[in-house]
Amino acid sequence: xxxxxxxxxxxxxxxxxxxxxxxxxxxxxxxxxxxxxxxxxxxxxxxxxxxxxxxxxxxxxxxxxxxxxxxxxxxxxxxxxxxxxxxxxxxxxxxxxxxxxxxxxxxxxxxxx
Amino acid sequence: xxxxxxxxxxxxxxxxxxxxxxxxxxxxxxxxxxxxxxxxxxxxxxxxxxxxxxxxxxxxxxxxxxxxxxxxxxxxxxxxxxxxxxxxxxxxxxxxxxxxxxxxxxxxxxxxxxxxx
Numbered sequence: 001x002x003x004x005x006x007x008x009x010x011x012x013x014x015x016x017x018x019x020x021x022x023x024x025x026x027x028x029x030x031x032x033x034x035x036x037x038x039x040x041x042x043x044x045x046x047x048x049x050x051x052x053x054x055x056x057x058x059x060x061x062x063x064x065x066x067x068x069x070x071x072x073x074x075x076x077x078x079x080x081x082x083x084x085x086x087x088x089x090x091x092x093x094x095x096x097x098x099x100x101x102x103x104x105x106x107x108x109x110x111x112x113x
Numbered sequence: 114x115x116x117x118x119x120x121x122x123x124x125x126x127x128x129x130x131x132x133x134x135x136x137x138x139x140x141x142x143x144x145x146x147x148x149x150x151x152x153x154x155x156x157x158x159x160x161x162x163x164x165x166x167x168x169x170x171x172x173x174x175x176x177x178x179x180x181x182x183x184x185x186x187x188x189x190x191x192x193x194x195x196x197x198x199x200x201x202x203x204x205x206x207x208x209x210x211x212x213x214x215x216x217x218x219x220x221x222x223x224x225x226x227x228x229x230x
Contacts, residue, residue: 046218
């Protein structure tokens with residue numbers, strides 16, 4: 001169906017290691033791909049986003065890569081720190097869903113000190 | 114700007130009662146969204162408005178749910194009658210234009226944690 005799939009659902013990493021979360025989308029017309037971070041008990045907040053005409057975007061320890069041909073995009077967190085522990089959501093506008101921003105199922109990241 | 118404001122922050126009610134959740138979006142944002150978040154179903158979009166007009170309510174679970182936006186600075190989500198399975202965190206979010214990079218960020222409110230006994 002028309003959706004956004006996110007993997008893995010949980011990810012445990014050692015502090016200092018890298019974390020990678022991948023999302024696949026079904027609508028080739030999707031042109032905007034944000035990532036949200038939600039800390040425990042708090043609201044989702046945008047951490048980075050990318051347009052479809054850009055292959056990669058970086059902001060300090062966070063980067064997002066986009067492969068339009070394969071219809072997937074990934075979040076990369078380098079040198080992870082305990083404060084990176086949270087649930088991360090990817091999203092993409094899906095035309096079949098009325099061009100609504102459809103969220104992935106989320107990835108719970110745990111950074112172990 | 115104080116950000117998106119939601120009230121109440123917590124609501125505990127009994128099955129069958131009417132529940133009204135309130136949201137004040139960020140001034141100047143043309144889009145307003147209502148989401149529901151549960152462990153089982155994740156983050157679900159219920160309905161969204163553009164310039165106070167409901168655009169897509171296909172995510173509203175059933176007729177017990179209704180949403181209104183009488184003006185640019187206020188929206189309500191009503192559940193009548195409420196059921197235990199409605200227990201969740203309900204987020205309101207607003208955006209300038211959620212379909213465009215650069216202005217696409219959705220700003221979420223703090224959420225309302227609803228418990229229906």
